[in-house]
Amino acid sequence: MTTPRKTALIIGSGIGGLSLGIRLQALGFDTTILERLDQPGGRAYQKRTPDGYVFDMGPTVITVPHFIEELFALERGAGMLAEPDYPPHTLTDDARVRTGNSGGPRTRDYVQLVPILPFYRIWFDDGTYFDYDGDPESTRRQIGALAPDDLAGYERFHADAKAIFERGFLELGYTHFGDVSSMLRVVPDLMRLDAVRTLFGFTSKYFSSPKMRQVFSFETLLVGGNPLSVPAIYAMIHFVEKTWGIHYAMGGTGALVRAFVQKFEELGGTVEYGRGVDEILVTDGGGRPVRFPVGKRVATGVRLEDGTERHADIVVSNGDWANTYLKRVPAAARLVNSDLRVKAARQSMSLLVIYFGFRRDGTDLNLRHHNIILGPRYEALLTEIFGKKVLGQDFSQYLHIPTLTDPTLAPEGHHAAYTLVPVPHNASGLNWAVEGPKLVERVYDFLEERGYIPNLRDRLTHSEFITPDYFESTLDSYLGNAFGPEPVLIQSAFFRPHNRSEDVGNLYMVGAGAQPGGGTPSVMMSAKMTARLIADDFGIHASVRDGVPEVVGAAD
Incomplete structure (x- = not known):
C-alpha cells in the first residue's frame, strides 16, 4: 500500500512563496499555494493597463542569477540535492556576465535574463552623477x-x-x-x-x-x-x-514570476487565486483547538475568508510576518510571537510609487534603466522618514525606466516608467488620500523642472500611484510597511523572525519577513533555508544511488 504524500499549504505567491513551493515539490510534498489576489507575485505583482502599458509594481532589481537557475533545475522528488549554494566558478571580476543572456541553461527554458549596465546611475542634487x-x-x-x-x-x-x-x-x-x-x-x-x-x-x-x-x-x-x-x-x-551583476527579466519581473508558476505547476503544484486566508488552524496536538497558552501546538491547516477549511501537514506563510501572527495565529498559541513582541518590532519604511507612461520625443534621455536621484539632504531626510515619520520638504527617488531595455512594456513610441519615493509607514498618521496626490505632483514637477524628463507634463499619457495604504490593505502589510521588519542589528540574524515558528509546530515563514531578510535574492535564499528546515523536520535527505540522485525519507 502506497503511503500518501505529505501535503503543504503556502499562504501567498510572492517570489519567496513560489520558490519554496518549487522546493517542496522537489522534496515530495503535494503543495498548494493560496493567493489572495487575482494573479501571482505579491509585492512582485505585474499590472497591464488597457492603454498598453505593463508595470512591475514591486521589485525590479535581480541579482545572483544562480539562485534562479537552481530553482529551474529542480525536479519532482529530487529533494535537497547537494548543489552548491553559490556558483562553482571562482568569484572574480571576470566571472560576471556583462553582455548577452545572463540566465543559465535551465533558466533559458523559462525566461530570458539580461545584464544591466550600469547597475545604477546615481544622481546628486548638484546635477552630477555616478555610474555605478x-x-x-x-x-x-x-x-x-x-x-x-x-x-x-x-x-x-x-x-x-x-x-x-x-x-x-x-x-x-x-x-x-x-x-x-x-x-x-x-x-x-x-x-x-x-x-x-x-x-x-x-x-x-x-x-x-x-x-x-x-x-x-x-x-x-x-x-x-x-x-x-x-x-x-x-x-x-x-x-x-x-x-x-544586476539583471533584468525580459517582459519584467512579472515574467520571472510567471516562469516560477510554470515550473511549480510542472512539478505538480497548484496555485489558487482569490483565496485569502482568514486564520491558521492550530490544535493542541490532540486535534482540539487551542484555547489556553499551554501544551503542544500544531498547525493543521487554514480557514479561508469564505469560511471553508483546508488541511495539510504543514502551513507556510509568505505573507507579512506581523500580520501572520497578529491576524491569523490564535493569541493563545503565541508565546514568543506575542502581540507585545510583534507590535514592538520596528517595521521598514513604506513607499509612494508612481507608475507613468510618456511619449518619446526623439531625443535621448540622459537616464539609465535604474536611476537613483538623491535629494539635497541625505541624513536629515532619512531621519525624517524612519525616525520622525514625517514628509520632508524634499525627497529622494528610484526612477526605473525598463523600456530603455525592453520596449515591449509600452505602446510603440512610448516609455513605461515608475518612480519610487521612500515615505514613512502608517504609524505616521498621514492621510494619504490628501498627501499622496500632492506628493505625486511635486515629483512630476521635479522631474520636469530639473530636466530629467523634459516636457513631462505634455508627454504624459498614463499616470497612477500607490501609497502606504496599498501596502496595508491590498498587500496586508502591518502599518503599510513595504519590506517587513526593518533590518536593524536588533532585528537581524537570531533576532529576525524565525523561518520555523517558535510557537506552533508545522508552521513556517518564508520571504522578506523571515531570515535572511528582504530583497529578491534574499527571499529566494529564505526559501532554501525554510526548505532545509522542513526537510530536517520530516527526515528528508538526498542520496546518490548508481550515480542517480534520489530522495531518502521523501514526503510520500
Whole structure:
C-alpha cells in the first residue's frame, strides 16, 4: 500500500512563496499555494493597463542569477540535492556576465535574463552623477573625478567590504539562526570585521565626500533599511552586485514570476487565486483547538475568508510576518510571537510609487534603466522618514525606466516608467488620500523642472500611484510597511523572525519577513533555508544511488 504524500499549504505567491513551493515539490510534498489576489507575485505583482502599458509594481532589481537557475533545475522528488549554494566558478571580476543572456541553461527554458549596465546611475542634487557598475577601474576613475581625496579610502573600503561579503554572505548567508548559540558563534567575527556599526558610520570611515558616502550606502534602502541604522554587514551588497551583476527579466519581473508558476505547476503544484486566508488552524496536538497558552501546538491547516477549511501537514506563510501572527495565529498559541513582541518590532519604511507612461520625443534621455536621484539632504531626510515619520520638504527617488531595455512594456513610441519615493509607514498618521496626490505632483514637477524628463507634463499619457495604504490593505502589510521588519542589528540574524515558528509546530515563514531578510535574492535564499528546515523536520535527505540522485525519507 502506497503511503500518501505529505501535503503543504503556502499562504501567498510572492517570489519567496513560489520558490519554496518549487522546493517542496522537489522534496515530495503535494503543495498548494493560496493567493489572495487575482494573479501571482505579491509585492512582485505585474499590472497591464488597457492603454498598453505593463508595470512591475514591486521589485525590479535581480541579482545572483544562480539562485534562479537552481530553482529551474529542480525536479519532482529530487529533494535537497547537494548543489552548491553559490556558483562553482571562482568569484572574480571576470566571472560576471556583462553582455548577452545572463540566465543559465535551465533558466533559458523559462525566461530570458539580461545584464544591466550600469547597475545604477546615481544622481546628486548638484546635477552630477555616478555610474555605478561594479567595475573597480570605472569606480576609481569616477571617484577621481568627483572626490579624488577618497581614492585611498575606496581601496580600504573595497578590501574590508570584500571580507564582510566572504564571511557574511558566502559563509553565513544560508545559516538559519534558530537559537542564541548560533548567533554567539559569529559575533566575534562580526566584531572583528567592524560589521556591527551602522553602515553609514562604516562608509564614513573610508570616505570624506558626502557623495561617496551616499554611493556606498544607499542600497539598503532598496531592501527597507535605513543606512543610518542598519549594521555594516550590509556592505556585502556592494560585493553581491559587483560579483554577479544586476539583471533584468525580459517582459519584467512579472515574467520571472510567471516562469516560477510554470515550473511549480510542472512539478505538480497548484496555485489558487482569490483565496485569502482568514486564520491558521492550530490544535493542541490532540486535534482540539487551542484555547489556553499551554501544551503542544500544531498547525493543521487554514480557514479561508469564505469560511471553508483546508488541511495539510504543514502551513507556510509568505505573507507579512506581523500580520501572520497578529491576524491569523490564535493569541493563545503565541508565546514568543506575542502581540507585545510583534507590535514592538520596528517595521521598514513604506513607499509612494508612481507608475507613468510618456511619449518619446526623439531625443535621448540622459537616464539609465535604474536611476537613483538623491535629494539635497541625505541624513536629515532619512531621519525624517524612519525616525520622525514625517514628509520632508524634499525627497529622494528610484526612477526605473525598463523600456530603455525592453520596449515591449509600452505602446510603440512610448516609455513605461515608475518612480519610487521612500515615505514613512502608517504609524505616521498621514492621510494619504490628501498627501499622496500632492506628493505625486511635486515629483512630476521635479522631474520636469530639473530636466530629467523634459516636457513631462505634455508627454504624459498614463499616470497612477500607490501609497502606504496599498501596502496595508491590498498587500496586508502591518502599518503599510513595504519590506517587513526593518533590518536593524536588533532585528537581524537570531533576532529576525524565525523561518520555523517558535510557537506552533508545522508552521513556517518564508520571504522578506523571515531570515535572511528582504530583497529578491534574499527571499529566494529564505526559501532554501525554510526548505532545509522542513526537510530536517520530516527526515528528508538526498542520496546518490548508481550515480542517480534520489530522495531518502521523501514526503510520500
